[in-house]
Amino acid sequence: MTRAAQGKAAGRSPAEIFAASAPASQVARRATDRGFLALCLAFTSLAVVILAVLLFTVWRDGHERLTWGFLDSFASRKPAEAGVKAPLWGSIWVCAICALAALPIGVGTAIYLEEFARRSRLTSFIKLNISNLAGVPSIVYGILGLTAFARLFGTVSADDPITIGDPEGLLYLRLPFGNGVLAGGLTLTLVVLPIVIVSSQEALRSVPRSLRAGALALGATPWQTTWRITLPASIPMIMTGAILAMSRAIGEAAPILVLGVPLFIRSTPTNLMSDFTVLPLQIFNWAGRPQAGFHELAAAGILVLLAVLLAFNAVAVVIRHRLQKAS
Amino acid sequence: MNRLATALALAVAAASLVAAAEPQDLKSLKGAVKIDGSSTVYPIAEAVAEEFSNKAPGVKVTVGMSGTGGGFKRFGAGETDVANASRPIKQSEADACKAKGIEFVEIPVAFDGLTIVTNTGNDWAKQLTVEQVKKIFSADGAAKTWKDVDPAWPADVIKVYSPGTDSGTFDYFKEVTVGKDGKIRSDISVSEDDNVLVRGVEGDKNAIGFFGYAYYQENKAKLKAIPVVNPKTKAVVLPSPKTIEDGSYAPYSRPLFIYVSKASLEKPAVAAYAAFAIDEGGELADEVGYVRLPAAMYDRARANLAARKCGTQMIDGEGHERHGALADLYK
Numbered sequence: 031m032t033r034a035a036q037g038k039a040a041g042r043s044p045a046e047i048f049a050a051s052a053p054a055s056q057v058a059r060r061a062t063d064r065g066f067l068a069l070c071l072a073f074t075s076l077a078v079v080i081l082a083v084l085l086f087t088v089w090r091d092g093h094e095r096l097t098w099g100f101l102d103s104f105a106s107r108k109p110a111e112a113g114v115k116a117p118l119w120g121s122i123w124v125c126a127i128c129a130l131a132a133l134p135i136g137v138g139t140a141i142y143l144e145e146f147a148r149r150s151r152l153t154s155f156i157k158l159n160i161s162n163l164a165g166v167p168s169i170v171y172g173i174l175g176l177t178a179f180a181r182l183f184g185t186v187s188a189d190d191p192i193t194i195g196d197p198e199g200l201l202y203l204r205l206p207f208g209n210g211v212l213a214g215g216l217t218l219t220l221v222v223l224p225i226v227i228v229s230s231q232e233a234l235r236s237v238p239r240s241l242r243a244g245a246l247a248l249g250a251t252p253w254q255t256t257w258r259i260t261l262p263a264s265i266p267m268i269m270t271g272a273i274l275a276m277s278r279a280i281g282e283a284a285p286i287l288v289l290g291v292p293l294f295i296r297s298t299p300t301n302l303m304s305d306f307t308v309l310p311l312q313i314f315n316w317a318g319r320p321q322a323g324f325h326e327l328a329a330a331g332i333l334v335l336l337a338v339l340l341a342f343n344a345v346a347v348v349i350r351h352r353l354q355k356a357s
Numbered sequence: 358m359n360r361l362a363t364a365l366a367l368a369v370a371a372a373s374l375v376a377a378a379e380p381q382d383l384k385s386l387k388g389a390v391k392i393d394g395s396s397t398v399y400p401i402a403e404a405v406a407e408e409f410s411n412k413a414p415g416v417k418v419t420v421g422m423s424g425t426g427g428g429f430k431r432f433g434a435g436e437t438d439v440a441n442a443s444r445p446i447k448q449s450e451a452d453a454c455k456a457k458g459i460e461f462v463e464i465p466v467a468f469d470g471l472t473i474v475t476n477t478g479n480d481w482a483k484q485l486t487v488e489q490v491k492k493i494f495s496a497d498g499a500a501k502t503w504k505d506v507d508p509a510w511p512a513d514v515i516k517v518y519s520p521g522t523d524s525g526t527f528d529y530f531k532e533v534t535v536g537k538d539g540k541i542r543s544d545i546s547v548s549e550d551d552n553v554l555v556r557g558v559e560g561d562k563n564a565i566g567f568f569g570y571a572y573y574q575e576n577k578a579k580l581k582a583i584p585v586v587n588p589k590t591k592a593v594v595l596p597s598p599k600t601i602e603d604g605s606y607a608p609y610s611r612p613l614f615i616y617v618s619k620a621s622l623e624k625p626a627v628a629a630y631a632a633f634a635i636d637e638g639g640e641l642a643d644e645v646g647y648v649r650l651p652a653a654m655y656d657r658a659r660a661n662l663a664a665r666k667c668g669t670q671m672i673d674g675e676g677h678e679r680h681g682a683l684a685d686l687y688k
Binding site: 104105106107188189287290291292293294295296297305315317318319320321322325 | 391392393396399400402403404406407410417418419420421422423431435436549550551552569571572574575576641644645646
């Protein structure tokens with residue numbers, strides 16, 4: 031709109047000004063709008079295209095190896111006979127332990143920090159640290175896990191472990207944990223805990239203050255407010271954070287490698303102390319072998335890893351739906 | 358007639374019992390064998406462990422891949438029974454074992470030929486002497502261009518590709534090329550994944566790199582292996598299973614070892630595994646792309662294992678590494 035037009039516009043009612051100015055500016059605004067939309071679409075489709083190309087090449091290389099025998103055989107020097115039985119069950123055990131440990135601790139920490147902790151220098155220092163921990167390389171947690179879980183800070187000698195129960199049974203416990211599934215799961219818990227805490231904090235923060243105020247005004251205690259009002263309202267977002275965390279856990283190789291877990295193993299876990307290996311390690315090994323047959327196995331292993339990840343996420347989505355309906 | 362049949366049946370049964378005596382032994386064996394170490398030796402260990410597990414299903418064999426150095430660290434801490442190594446044990450590692458009271462039997466299982474490769478478009482480098490390899494890879498007075506190596510070669514910048522500096526492969530190559538105190542140049546492309554090196558050299562006309570023979574064998578069409586002049590005989594030798602085994606491909610043919618803890622050998626499962634690795638290791642090594650040792654070497658290893666002969670033969674009394682053909686060093 032020019033100055034002359036503005037001058038003319040003086041003395042008219044606001045509605046008239048808007049009507050007169052609308053055509054010219056609307057074209058420009060619409061153009062900006064469309065341009066922005068196109069830009070967003072371009073970036074989104076770029077991400078989708080890269081993902082699609084990746085998935086396509088993995089599928090092309092690996093789908094022929096994807097048979098029942100592949101899922102139900104142990105590692106072998108012959109690509110035709112090799113399978114992912116040990117790493118598949120290892121990954122499932124470790125991720126289940128990781129989820130069972132990380133979710134209660136992570137959500138609990140977030141509830142304390144958001145709902146109960148007084149605002150002090152200490153709590154804001156803790157919050158700052160948790161956000162920073164989310165960016166620490168996972169291999170660092172591997173070293174921590176090795177010291178804390180696998181070796182229990184050296185408090186119990188590995189040569190003379192304290193054992194409870196039958197080594198073949200389900201309820202077998204051994205101190206120190208060594209490089210069994212429990213040590214692996216807890217190490218991955220360390221890796222994903224900051225992600226769970228930060229996303230749960232965000233989820234709790236997104237619940238409107240008015241809901242809490244309403245509950246408190248009706249005489250509910252802070253605990254009742256949190257358990258019946260705030261937490262149910264934030265569960266969908268917490269579950270989204272949990273999905274992201276599990277996706278990270280199942281793909282981690284570095285912290286598991288630091289624990290000193292074996293790669294070749296011809297048994298599946300039977301209890302929390304069992305030896306195990308995980309899919310990312312097996313995929314890494316196959317991808318680095320000279321023979322092309324192993325490269326196909328690596329691609330098939332990636333497909334299995336994706337399927338396990340989707341299965342874990344499906345469980346999270348189902349839980350989210352159930353809770354949304356219930357609330 | 359009936360008697361004859363019974364006698365025959367009995368004879369057959371007796372014969373099968375005798376034949377099955379040893380596998381029967383393995384079948385009833387129980388226990389665990391913990392192995393860790395080199396990623397180069399891993400395919401051989403995987404094959405041996407696979408076959409051993411088929412014969413002795415009661416034994417739980419686990420093989421890790423922490424690298425030669427990492428494997429010795431765990432071995433020296435008493436966490437594993439067997440350490441796989443793509444180079445002989447170092448004095449410092451042997452000292453660490455000694456401090457913990459861990460004695461070990463040294464067993465060579467196969468050869469690997471470090472293969473020096475260039476792009477297929479490289480039509481000038483027909484052979485290399487160890488001196489020339491040193492010129493290309495050493496940090497001191499490194500050749501910038503091919504012309505610096507040989508005046509007849511083009512003045513194009515050399516691109517060097519190398520396995521990870523933590524690997525036994527790198528250690529061995531460095532040791533042989535520039536010596537213990539020398540340094541490999543730092544302006545090189547390094548990858549832990551040898552397939553990446555294959556692709557790097559394949560796509561760059563001025564590239565040179567090295568890795569295990571198995572990677573060359575799988576990619577023969579895409580790469581050109583450079584024959585190396587044997588420093589002793591002055592013969593120009595290409596790496597092949599034959600030249601690697603008879604030692605004429607020198608000095609880049611290297612032995613691969615397993616180190617078995619003497620204390621662990623008290624366990625029948627570990628002793629059976631070690632014996633199995635000597636008996637079947639050569640055959641299985643062949644199958645996964647390595648080169649078997651001469652039969653005499655396996656005999657020596659068998660004798661050493663039976664006698665529980667401990668310590669390394671690859672280091673002399675003063676802590677210096679011994680160099681030369683395995684047959685001269687390992688008794």
